[in-house]
Amino acid sequence: MNDAHLHMVVNHFPIIGTILGLGVLIAGIILKNNSVINTAYALFIVAALFALASMATGEGAEEMVEDMPNIGKRIIHEHEEIAEKLAIVLYLLGAISILGLILNIKNHSKAIFISFAAVIVAIVSVYLTTLVGTSGGEIRHTEIREESIDSAVKNSIDSEKQVPDLKTSEPKEYDR
Structure with missing residues (x-):
């Protein structure tokens, strides 16, 4: 298994786990259930x-695919920049979560404050996960790139202009 394969295996959980965790945390706060909050x-x-x-x-995966056709360094760099921001926010969310677990176990009065802080950081994380997931998907899935959609429409329009109208074109030798 190489770095590109490992990256594909592990990169989905930060996205899915954060989205799922936010839902569980909100449910735990609404239900006032520390076990549910601790699960989040x-x-x-x-x-x-x-x-x-x-x-x-990620770096090893980048080295393997950056020179492949239709990939390019720009799109990988954009993905890497957003991923670095997400990682920092997720590390912060992880630290807040450790603190929240400790405070919940001790039944500390500030535990609820930490859970609301976690919601705010988790919302930022979910927003960043959508950007990272989309930019990562665009690396190999060219069909979801914005410029691919624009160029596909343009190519479609251009090809319609170049197709001769069969009713008005002169018959060719083999048509007779």
Whole structure:
């Protein structure tokens, strides 16, 4: 298994785990259930660990695919920049989650404050995960790139202009 394969294996959990964790955390706050809140914290901690693994394998994955046709360094660089921001936010969310777990176990009065802080950071994380996931998908899935859609429409229009109208064109030798 190479770095590109490892990156593909580990890079989905920071996205899915963060989105799932946010939903679980909101449910735990609404239900006022510390066990549910702690479950969300555990999801955030695991998401942060997988973000660490994604960052560790990302450079090797980049080296393997950056010179492939239709990929390009610009799109990989854009993905890398957003991923670095997400990783920092997920590390912060993981640290907040560890603190939240400790405060919940001790029944500390500031535990609820930490859970609301986690919601705010998780919302930022979810926003960044959508950007990272989309930019990562665009690396190999050229059909979802914005410029691919624009160029496909342009190529379609151009090809319609170049197709001769069969009713008005002169018959060719083999048509007779």
